[in-house]
Amino acid sequence: MTYQGVLTKMKTELAENVQYYLIFEEDFLNMNQVLDKKLAINFLNYECTACKKKKKVFANGVCYNCFMELPQNGEWVIRPELSKAHLDTEDRDLEFEKAVQLQPHVVYLANSSNVKVGVTRKSEIPTRWIDQGAHEAIEIVEVPNRYLAGITEVALKEHLSDKTNWRSMLTNDLKDLDLVAIREEMRQYLPAEVADYYLANSRELEIKFPVLSYPAKCKTLNLAKMPFYEGVLKGIKGQYLIFEDGMVFNVRKHEGFNVSLSLS
Incomplete structure (x- = not known):
């Protein structure tokens, strides 16, 4: 079975063990059901999650232009002490900033x-x-x-x-x-x-996470450097997929990566 779409951070649901979902434009996958199965990840191309252009992702799933211009990427997001909406002062878009900050x-x-x-x-x-x-x-x-x-x-x-x-x-x-x-x-x-x-x-x-076994050591999968990977999924924690061979994949760090996922 194969799924394809642009990665965004997994949606979660608090339960006895956290439930994880990968949401694509036309499909979704409950990642808990993939545990103990072989999962192949194939990087196809970039797609900015904001402007939808096939441009290399700079950060937060968006291209450089969107990162520099969109209000949700203002410095106050990472450094909340810089928030100014309570002073009626605009950073990039005061209406957006008021909605989030206030x-x-x-x-x-x-x-x-x-x-x-x-x-x-x-x-x-x-x-x-x-x-x-x-x-x-x-x-x-x-x-x-x-x-x-x-x-x-x-x-x-x-x-x-x-x-x-x-x-x-x-x-x-x-x-x-x-x-x-x-x-x-x-x-x-x-x-x-x-x-x-x-x-x-x-x-x-x-909080309990769906992990069958933890690695003694872990190494990170970077799809920009290794565009194809296949392994048995052994756990999910945070926004990471944990594989049997110790490889870990940070889904959130790969927002804006268009991928195909194959289960076997």
């Missing part, structure tokens, strides 16, 4: 390989945690806009990492930690502007 945001702790602090829109929980491969996570504050979340993250990054060790996450080199206790410890470092938004009663969420 809504409830959450600052959280997630444990994927180590405890990290992060920011996401409230509507993206638990999707954001699943995408990061976090096996446990907890909310710290819920604030009314992205700027307040951003300055909170900046303050807490002085005491916690904001990065995930993806190799540890994919080899399951993990520790279960008391996120409630860490949340309480971080409370003292919150900026004064967000102190009243602290979530003293938030609960830790545990």
Whole structure:
């Protein structure tokens, strides 16, 4: 059976084990049903997910022009402390920026390989945690806009990492930690502007991923350098496919890659 389409990040559904779906323009594939089967991935060409032109992808699934022009690729996306919509100040498109920035945001702790602090829109929980491969996570504050979340993250990054060790996450080199206790410890470092938004009663969420076996070591599949790969799928975690031979494939990093997928 063969599927073809432009890759975008897998859609997810929180369940006993997270359910994963690859969505194409005319079809979809429940990736959980591919576990323990041989999957062949063949890179055909690039297609910008924004303008749909057959142009090389620069970042985030879009070509260079779209990356430089579209409001969803502004610097405030990666650095939320740079958000300015609450000041009625435009970066690229004020209407878009208001719609995204002026809504409830959450600052959280997630444990994927180590405890990290992060920011996401409230509507993206638990999707954001699943995408990061976090096996446990907890909310710290819920604030009314992205700027307040951003300055909170900046303050807490002085005491916690904001990065995930993806190799540890994919080899399951993990520790279960008391996120409630860490949340309480971080409370003292919150900026004064967000102190009243602290979530003293938030609960830790545990997430289980569909992984049959973890590799002892992993190596990354880059379709731009290796346009064809075939292997037995043994797990899915974060936005990664984990194969029997230790190869791991970051679906999100390959957004904008038009591929064919064959199952056997």
